[in-house]
Amino acid sequence: MNRFEGKVAIVTGGRSGIGRAIAMRLRDEGARVFTAQRGKDPDFEHVPADFADLAMPERIVGEIAARAGRLDVLVNNAGIMQEAVAEEMDLDDWQRSLNVNLTAPFLLIKHALPHLRQSRGAIVNVGSIEGISCNAHHAAYSASKAGLHGLTRAVAVDHGKHGIRCNAVAPGWIDTDLNLDxxxxxxxxxxxxxxxxxxxxxxxxxxxxxxxxxxxFLAAEENGFVTGQTYVVDGGRMTRLSLP
Known part of the structure; x- marks a missing residue:
């Protein structure tokens, strides 16, 4: 299957975990994939990036579009999780979570839109079931992921007329190296x-x-009537009611 033959994709946080699996899947289906995260990526073309620095999104999109000549798919996957209840979280930590998990994706979308308009491309945001529900001590993480789900809907509504689709996935417990550790x-x-x-x-x-x-699936052209949705990927965890 070569659904992305001739297409260019950006995957943030693509060096490990879910991001690595996404980058590999898109490449296996024909895309030219760039990753963006801290440090080097030995397996993909990449741009080193710290998403706490809000100047990075514009530079990333500009550099990749210049190198590849186009942009078709943006996957906002990079994120951080900080544990603290609201009362104990200082403003700097709160702001860092929002910057990395929500503001950086917003800026990546903002700067990618002119390129995606030309290619009638797709955006997929990696949210979380914690943007729908919440675990303890995850005030900032849950808030930022809920915001990302809302941003997904807004971009779909505003830019569908330009041929751009925007969806989100909300994973539950996934066997990343971090979770296995x-x-x-x-x-x-x-x-x-x-x-x-x-x-x-x-x-x-x-x-x-x-x-x-x-x-x-969400990024592929064949699913061009799917937009503005958040798809839960959690093995049914949130569907099951607690006892009794």
Whole structure:
């Protein structure tokens, strides 16, 4: 399958985890993929970026568009999670979460829109089930992801007339290296893994490639009537009611 043959894609945070799976999936389907994150990416063309620096999005889009001559797909995947209740979070930490998780995607979209208008391209934002619900101590993360879901709808409404589609995915527990390290640090990793898996009707946690498959679906031209949506990828976790 070569749904992205001749197309150019940007994947932020594409060096690891879900971002890496997305970059690989798009490349496997024919896209020329650029990643953007801190440090170098040995496997993809890339632009080093710290998304806490709000000057970076314009530079990233400009540099990649100049190098590739076009832009067809933007995937906003980079993000951070800081743990604190609202009362204990200082303003700098709050602002950093919003800058990386919401303002940087907004600016990437803003500067990508002229290029996406020419290609009638697609945007996919990687939100979270915590933009719909919330775990404890995740005030800033949950707020920023909810904002990203709202931004997704707004961009779809405003720019559909330009041939641009914008959707989001909201992953649940995915087996990224970070999450696997968290599990392995538990006193009884096997028990914790069973307990986490049992939260999901499918009986397990998710794989980065499963999120990537949905991102590719949403970015593909064949799905041109799908826009403004947030698709939950959580193995049914949020569908199951708690007992009794």
């Amino acid at each position: 968290f599990i392995n640090a538990m006193p009884d990793p096997d028990a914790f893994r069973r307990d986490v898996g049992a939260l999901h009707p499918v009986g397990r946690t998710g794989k980065p490639a499963e999120v990537a498959a949905l991102v590719a």
